[in-house]
Amino acid sequence: MLSQADAAIVARDTALPGLGLVLDAEALCARLHLGPMRPLYLRYKPGTSCVVTLGPVDGGLGAVAVMAHTPARHAEVRDRPEWQGKDAPVIVDGEACLTVVPLRRDRKLKGARRIADAARGAAFLKRLTGFAPGGGVRLLRYKAGRRLVIRVDGNGRAALIKAYAPREFAAALDGARIAEAHGGPAILGVSKRRHCIAWPWLPGDPLSGGAAQGRAAGIALARLHRTSVRPRATVRRAEETEELRAVPETLSALSPGLGGLAAGPVAAASARLLRTDFAPTPIHGDFSADQVLVHEGRATIIDWDRAATGDPARDIGSFLAHQDVLALDGGSIDGTAVGFLDGYAEAGGRVARDVIAVQHARALLALTAEGFRERRPDWPDRTRRLIARAEEVLRPLDPGLPDLTDALDPAVMRPLLEHALGQGVEVVGVDLLRHKPGRRALVRYDMDLDDGTKVPLLGKLRAKGPDLRTPKVHDALRAAGLDGQGSGGVGVPKVRGMVARPALWLQEEVPGRVLTDLLRPGSETGPARRTGEALARLHGAGTRAPRDWSMDDELGVLDRALAAAGKALPGQAARIDAIAVGARRLTEGLGQGAVTGIHRDFYPDQVLVDDRHVWLLDLDLFAKGDPTIDVANLLAHLDEAGLRHHGDAMALAEHRQAFLAGYEDLRPGLDPARVAVLRLVALGRHINLSLGLPGRRHTTDALIEKIEADLALPEVGVTVG
Template identity: 35%
Template sequence: MSRTLDNSTSTRIPAPPHDPALPGLPTALDGDAVRTLLAPHVTDGCRLVSVRPAYVRYKPGTSCLVQYELDFAGRPGSTLAHVKLFAGVRAQKLWAKGSLQQLAAQNGSAPLASAAHLPELGAVLHTFPVDPALPALVAAASPAAELVRYKPGRKALLRYGPAYAKLYDDERAPLVFAAGRAVEAAGIATAHPLACFPSLRMAVHAEVAGVPLRDLHGGAFAAGVRAAGEALGALHAIAVPGLPRHTCADEAGELAAAARAVATLRPELGEDAARVAADVTDLLAELAGETTATHGDFSDDQVLVAADGVVLLDFDESRAAHPWRDVGNFLAHLALRGDDAARSSFLDGYGLTDDERLRPFEAGALLKLAVAPFRRLEANWPIGLERRLALARGRLPSTTGRPVDAALPQLAALTNPSVVAAALGREVLAATIVRHKPGRRCVLRYELDGSVLYGKTYASDRGPRVFRNLQALAMPEPVAFLAGLRLLLQPEVRGTPVRAALLAGEAQVAARIAEAVHALHRRPVTLAREHALADELNALRIRIEALTEHRGRAQRCFARLERAAEEPCSWRSAPVHRDLYHDQVLLDDGRPILLDLDDAAMSEPALDVANFLAHLRLLALQEPQRRVDVAKAAAAFRSRYAALDPLLDPRLVRLLEAGTLLRLACIHAPLGRPLLRECEALLPAEAPAVRLQPGSQLEGALDGRAVLDLAAASIEKHAGVRPTACRAFLLRHKKGRAVVLYRFETAAGELAFIGKWFADGGGTVAAEVHTLLRARGFAGADFAVAAPVLHDPELGVLITEAAEGPSLRDVLDDEPEQATRAGGWLARFHGCGALLTHGDFAAADVLVPARGPTVVVDFDNAAPGDPAFDVANFEATLELRGLRRYGDPNAFAAAVSAFRSGYEEYAPLPPLAPAVEALVWARLAERNLRGKPAGAIGRHALARSASVLDR
């Protein structure tokens, strides 16, 4: 047997604007393209002739449902099927669950697979009657049933001879059945309700004779319209118990949703739609809140004209609402039909004149109908949408020109106290905007009788998720989420912003914030959303792609960040804030309160720690005169959190902090350069690009297999396990020396070592210093040097253990007190009896892990000499670093003081002779001026040397 496709083509439907979350959407709207995708799923022996997209329901950035009419050769009528596209991997996850396949297995034979996964679209296929939202449909759609109407995922109308059955995706069937009974009991002609089956979500009514009003024309249509008006007036005069209330707040929510839909499909019309929604909302709020039983979707499509009068159908949307809502909806449909004469007939029948107060109801209905041409996938839907919006605008008084936010059309309702009062069921005295980020979100303040509430509304659909997160975390417990208005309400939180305390360097406040953040991370809750390292990097990548200023430098930083992130790390899962910084914290009687958990998710706690620290760096750049105080606060926060969380990975904190600084550089353009500089300082050093000469020492140093052969026996002797493979990473290469990181694979895991290669066959002094210091106690809990593993003078290589921890240079900005550890190490070194100096002692050579001893590396210049040289060199390099980073040679004065204190804990500071100090400065001047223009750093060092000699 075979399955084939016909060569006929189908109409292509204009796609909405590009949606990066649903890249398959244009394909899904192309009948020919879908026909090709469905080919593997056509039943053997069947021939698919055409695919016509017929209906769409679109949720931007999340999902899209497209219904098709499929024609197969030799089969009468069309086969219905629909695909549902999902963002991300949701389609794959849904298919993997298997529940859809189980439902599809209940279906009989069909020319197309009852269900299938379409990875090319990121979608799942459903062939009628398979519909997970209407699980009873498979059984209900028997051969005896005729399908009358079907909206996938919503409802289906089936005919069984003289009876009609309607299935719903929710629990409304009993309500619809009861409404029909009440209308019939009041003497209003309607389809006789026969039965209700709540377990099937089904209501059944009898067949009724008549011609649809929409199919009539001329005098017959005018007469039918008048009779429809009379019947609607009768409906509004009866009581229908149990109907849900539809308030002006509910109407405002529907109008805002309609405006958002217009803005999604035709962004250039977004402001116009938002202004119509705003004007209608204000006008409706001024009307008296009259409430009656209403049809809810009254139009010429819901009326049959019979021999003895009209029959009202379909009470699916019945509500207790303002009666003119039905009137406005019917008038809107007449306006689309272009029948002005019928307008008067309808109003005469209803008993109204063409009152100006009806216009906002009609305009609102037209706005809500604006996207119908797109939903029906009409070929010219963009024109149809614009026409309907113009009709809505034309029903209103001259536009006010009021400023609107097309992404937040609900703002007009949310700033109207009467609308919010209707939603809350409480009097609202005042509604004011506190903070508005156009196109994204808005914070509002509501003054009630005796209390204050704060509301937050979003352009995105995140509101329900944020509400659930706040319910789970109770920080504090939210008041409500008004879905129609997209309004999240929270109680007022009192407190003082912590910014001033952090600028004052109040370490106790910073430590308390760390405790509050740690308490959040320890909450025994599981939030719905997971946030992985890949998610963090993807969000940052998108920001950088949109960057204009400093883009090249930012891209290089990101590339370094991505490479560093490839290193294995432990990524935990705990409730985290994800947007934690000082402006999100209040102090209430000394107790920190965390605000704005909009982005809370399950993720790595280091994410919050890094975000907070990076924002303190930003604060220091914004307030440079308070930089030292902010650094004290940052150090207190970092230290306290590390003490509370022993599993916190300092390397991961540094990477995430660098990523946050990169993101802040994209946001705060005027500070872009210094923020990128801070980011670069936190990132691991990049391996230099070099050209390898065949047979050179460097080529051998980077040959993992050759190094494995060279060092395997020594590694096994040192570690007790033999390595089986080696990877080499070049760290530095200049002046005839190369530093290489080696990662050896063993049965016990990966081991890291550092290899230093000397072109002149050197390394003997460094090897002897390592051995001597290890023998003199530099392998303890406080001070250490890396253990030497292999020294080969002929090859000029020294291999030692790889010491862990950040360098002192990289932490001094935040933790100047860490310099105490460098001073203590150096004093012990000078006092060990070796009569040695380090020869180039600087913060970059000192590793300060959070747990473990202080380790010093790089003894290439070690030699007998004056200990004061090491002290002077360390302090001079800090002076130059302050000048380079901040333009202030005294920027690291606190670190210098800490270094001296640390030294003096073990020995008095050695006296510094002018000649030694001048030599230090002269050597640093020579390094910074060699082969370079006379920059500020070199000139400063040269001037300092001269000033010492001039004393």
């Protein structure tokens, strides 16, 4: 029975009287008395023809091609001389303008005609394979007029045989010879006259999935791409974009809305393909998990019929797209794609991630009509999902930080890192450690250097472009003694280089545990005390800061945060406004304080501590300002952490006292009132943070209540209400 989508095609295409039958295999077989058959493939040219290949369910050679033509064309083809004969005659249905052509009568596949010849087929197969097909012949795939694939068994041996159309045979033979010369299947026999190639049936199983098998496939493909041979066939960008441009037209013929859906991603993929270059490379041309056999952990690539010289990313994108199709159809992919990419990189494959993405999308779009051709009943939904997946693949990882895609790509970053470091490197790992969408990211690069050392570096990427200030701050602070080697082991990471695009700078990864992880009620307070000492050394370094930070700036941040919180919490807006007024009044009443270089965003996540060192991180906001701002900011974070994790702002009081003691050991004379006021300013910002950061919403009311209570303390001096 026709699906609703197929019935709509039939209703639109009135030029083909038999189209409804060709699209309904069950009705077609019943009308023509063909017996139990299953559709293998369908080729549709709107208003011109539709050909469905049917194969017997027993896997025998009784396959047929059923051709639906216009009445005029049907009258021309029905009486072709080559379709006449006593054996395997062509069946004609004049009313529906259908022609049923047995495999034995396939005009373009000379090899198929001979193989299906009951009198001469066995002898031909014996000459081709070297053994008699006593164990039977099984049809594996058949596309009428294009290709036949069979398995032949006999005398304990088995062979795979393909019969090709004349225009495809030369390229297929070229690919087979290249494969044989580079570890692929050996050629068992060739018939140039009948355009057939035979190979021994290889041991192993088709790639079934999983990271290990994916890795083996990636390694095998990387080796293929490194071969020195060049197939005669080529795949150029112009051909790829032409292939893409045909997709909307093809889909519109099936369902007008589908063509419109595909137009956008097709245009985007075409434009991006034309902007990317590639080094001409030997490629498989039709790579997927179906083209890989795995035996004893080793992958062998098969089916080199479309081997060509082209973009290596085409093979990678094709593999990934077929994995997506498998997932859409309910199959399990179990990390196969990740393992595949890891194996490819491990074996020396180097292709830029953005080029892989566009080739991935190209392959997805090329597959959009396959559900219809394979006669899947859900083909319209399947097509829509493939288009959506192509759009997703084309979408930048972070549209506001477009360079992040390149920064995470080992193939892109390798030459840039070599230039920045002044020596050869091998990028063996890339990890995204932190990411603030649209603004910045922290990326770790694990590298093997030419001198044999293994170096992990951190790259700091930002959307605003290259950060020229912070590396200079690091250099100046290290020159002032904060290099991890001096008193107290206090330091900032060493700068290792700059990359203009992606706009990131590189620093050494330093050892230690994040201070946040060491702060628990009753835990050792030594790390907090050492952090106080480290902050005092930062404030005493005498390093020139690239910008100023005033109390007005500090209040401006608070005002914006509380305004946002009041808007999000209209029921609490009056209380939040009162906090803003009280904090401003207190801050404006502070006298002029000391001025030093300050961190400006100092809290426990910015500190790494080990037995010998205290490392200060993320000095992007380093400025000239009141050092009490840094002290107060860390204390406010301890208050918030106590509320969030323990329900008590005083839960980390011992650590707070240790931090202050460590600071005053080196910079005595902190003004308690000044610290209290600026701590409330910093804590006020946490009201808004609690609304946006995961796991903090339960602290909002407690923060408001605590700040109100603290503002009313005598040592602070403002009553809220």
